[in-house]
Amino acid sequence: MPDFERTPLHEVTRELAATARGEIPATLVVRGGTLVSVTSGEILPNMSVAVQGSRIAYVGSDASHTVGDETRVVEAEGRYIAPGFLDGHCHIESSQITVTQFARAVLPLGTTGGFFDAHEITNVLGLRGLRLMVAEARTTPLAAYMQAASCVPSTSTALETPGAVIGPEEVAEALRWGEDVIALGEVMNFPGVVFGDEKMQGEISAALRAGKIADGHFAWPPDDWRLAAYAASGITGCHEGTTPKDTAWRLRQGMYAKLRRGSAWHDVEATIRAHTELGLDPRHIVLVTDDRSPESLVEEGHLNFVVRHAIQQGVRPVTAFQMATLNAAERFGVWRDVGSVTPARYADIILLDGNLSDVNVSLTIAAGEVVAEEGRMTADLPAFEYPDYALSTVKLRYEISEETFDVRAPSENGRVRARTIRVVENHVETKEEWAELPVENGLVRLDPGQDVAKICVIERHGKTGEHLTGFVVGLGFDGPAALATTVAHDSHNLMVMGNSEEMMARAARAVADEGGGVAVATGEGLTLLTLPVAGLMSPEPYEEVAERSKAIGEALLRAGCRLNYAFMTLSLLALVVLPELHVSDKGLVGVNERGFGFVDLIEGD
């Protein structure tokens, strides 16, 4: 089994030069394809690439002098040769599979690396969790650059309860683990940064002092002084834009604009227009996925899908490839190692068939090894063993019952106006709406005539045991149904939503019994996806997880929930750093001009 070792350049310049001279045979040669040169912005016919170990030694019109008896030769005639895709911002945990399975899923699709923010597992397990992800990533063929999570919890323990808390000292520690721990992860508490919160500013200082990048997440309008204050704090990239204006102002403030196409965050179509219509320079634009469900990896793809989508919006193919390769590498300062098919870089190379704009990846080379062909892995990856502490993370402090989801009213009977969370399909944000609901015996009841369900977040890290129940609009359930999940961004408490307390209790108990996962309970029965690693990920083959995740989606659909990739959107309803309204184990949280804060659930309460 190849070890996929990536050798630092300073150790191998002599061998690379000797390979280019033809004195040492190349380990691998890609012969006679059409090169997508992202550094020159050209499409160059009849180019060959010679590889020595994990790095590229030669790129040019004739590599025959580098071919020896042992050299593996890959014929590229009639195919494109391009750099492997780099995801400029991605949470692997969102695909509900371990890093190894993620690598198996995305390598055949042409993704050979990325910039991963493991802030989901960090919210559950703290630095121990991040450390596991770093360790596992190093066993894969991916050029996996990891980030130290900045917002654990996403806001503060006053507003939500995570499994661990990260501050400037923890950030500084993680950034010392290696050059592959490359940045401070998205600083989601953007009001905190803008208004000088000491924890946020301290973490940024720690990252900058260590010579590392600070990555962003800013969700206010871009054209007043607030984005400037955010940029002035040293944050140089953001993927939360949803409009062309968002893209433009990020670029103008010296930030990289990361355009996102997750399974359910369809931002590229709008944000790319800053380039395709307004003509802005694309060099600081990066295509990212942020979060992709396992079934969307299988059904749509990964960055191959996003690059194709960008081309369909009118981006020149070579420019779209730059946005998913070189631009990301430059954004993180690793352009001398990844992001182009040029000498000295790691040999992370893909071959594509058909037209370039089809983005039809047919072979993937990572760290100098052919790892996938025709959509399937050809290389075996070692298994990674997770320790016990990562496999027993659902720690409830009481038995869940239907009464857990009671919402007390200020009066015994009558009606109340309740603040509700409106789900917005294909977007990360929500809208705040008011609903009038009946009260019986001092409890707010649901009204079958309205599409209003209960949503409850239950602390599950063995800390407070607190929970809070609020209301959500737009699930669409047309019979008794509930969804329960320990994937509940970002504190990943146990989140339960539904129109039936019975179904809610059933789904929640099923998830708790499994030690984490996702469950849909309906009159039909229970559909379950077990996620034992931190309650977030499954170590099973990604194909199987995708099937089960798809089953969850189908169960939701049969229950009446017609949202695109519904689970992805619903799993964000506890992410209190997003506009406009979200729920945590501690309360209903809104965003205003100065930051985040609790808001009343019941009018006049």
Next chain:
Amino acid sequence: MPDFERTPLHEVTRELAATARGEIPATLVVRGGTLVSVTSGEILPNMSVAVQGSRIAYVGSDASHTVGDETRVVEAEGRYIAPGFLDGHCHIESSQITVTQFARAVLPLGTTGGFFDAHEITNVLGLRGLRLMVAEARTTPLAAYMQAASCVPSTSTALETPGAVIGPEEVAEALRWGEDVIALGEVMNFPGVVFGDEKMQGEISAALRAGKIADGHFAWPPDDWRLAAYAASGITGCHEGTTPKDTAWRLRQGMYAKLRRGSAWHDVEATIRAHTELGLDPRHIVLVTDDRSPESLVEEGHLNFVVRHAIQQGVRPVTAFQMATLNAAERFGVWRDVGSVTPARYADIILLDGNLSDVNVSLTIAAGEVVAEEGRMTADLPAFEYPDYALSTVKLRYEISEETFDVRAPSENGRVRARTIRVVENHVETKEEWAELPVENGLVRLDPGQDVAKICVIERHGKTGEHLTGFVVGLGFDGPAALATTVAHDSHNLMVMGNSEEMMARAARAVADEGGGVAVATGEGLTLLTLPVAGLMSPEPYEEVAERSKAIGEALLRAGCRLNYAFMTLSLLALVVLPELHVSDKGLVGVNERGFGFVDLIEGD
């Protein structure tokens, strides 16, 4: 006097954010100009910039909330606001003035920083010399990033005798001096790199291991395996290209292509066509000066001249500005500090009048201070004191006489064919030619009917005392004349050339008596430019040095030498790493397919 301190970003993010919020008054505001946004590639009307200390806190349409009683407000209505220019490759010593005087000369022209390779003084004084340049640069308003010289001597002590020798250990030491020592300077022994010379590869390894950049100088044709071997060795930039093809292949190999317009190296006109005609992506193209004489700084300008020149070749103005700002900053990994007018960056800002394509700089802000207006410095710079060892560097081992320049022939009389160096106007390279010359009493004589002169390099560092005399074609002297100089790239020995042994001896003695400099001796008398610092630079005001340097040029012109910026070209005739033929204190050196080596002066000798 302002101290021009540049504060690390991690120390001031809180103040910058507070300034953007309007809670701390800005120290400086530039109000209501048209912003050249190099990060978005736009020209944006009605933009303002707020500065706090040395850094930018806010960029946007209204900075009025940041203006306090003490805030200096610069009105920019009707003017362009752009980032200060960064020279992507420059030897300050070539301007024959100290760093302080260089700063005085270029700041009013809009250059606020650069990437400086002090390999001239390093050849004379070793790391002590580089250390002086770094120390002096830190006292100026410039964002001066220095490089550790790689090729001292340019080839090896077998081929030439410098004042010091630099190897991997010295490189590693210099790269530890601070973040402003940013790279390994141009690795001119490109055959050594390509063929695995251990000193060259060791220096590159030392730089890469330290996380630093390795800069290049490659002068072979670009389209075979040799440039790939050079790039595979970890070198990511080169300024020696002279054709569009050179530019294209550097970009394709993942290198930054630095397009040079020195006083006498007019490469941009050809090299830029890779962008303007072939359409290659300009993001990795950087405009550089390499070497500019003091009088050309005064007469033509610095990067302002080069940017204007690029625009005249058909580059879009905003793209040309990117090539002299952001692209250089990205090339060296300091885009978070310099290269754009965006929050968090150093406030290195220029204002321009008229059309943008005129590149008419009227005000310069560096490190947050207004330092120049209307072409003149408005800020005083501290004087830098050079130590004695830097002021006594001309150490000849014998008295120079006319006999010093004798060239022995293999026979007593008759004629010989001698290998000669043909000077090429406005280019760094030379051509090799053969001349038939008369022999009298065993000595090769000059022939008044041919434009052939003698050229002699005399070791002047107090080491061997060796010298060698050869022949040069194309000086154009029409009466007895000679040029002597201790500026003789790169070993900076005492180089003397002329058609009269008497004039040669007179000029050489004058230079030696002054402790370094340049002298032209003709029938009219002696014209002298004294360069006491390392025999390379004058600490006198740059305006006066420019006058004296111009007088040298005029004396050469009156003697018949009509080359554009003749001295610049002639000072390179001992730079043995350039094609095709050069002379050192040890012999005549040529470049062949495998590298550098001595060649015979006299045919059949």
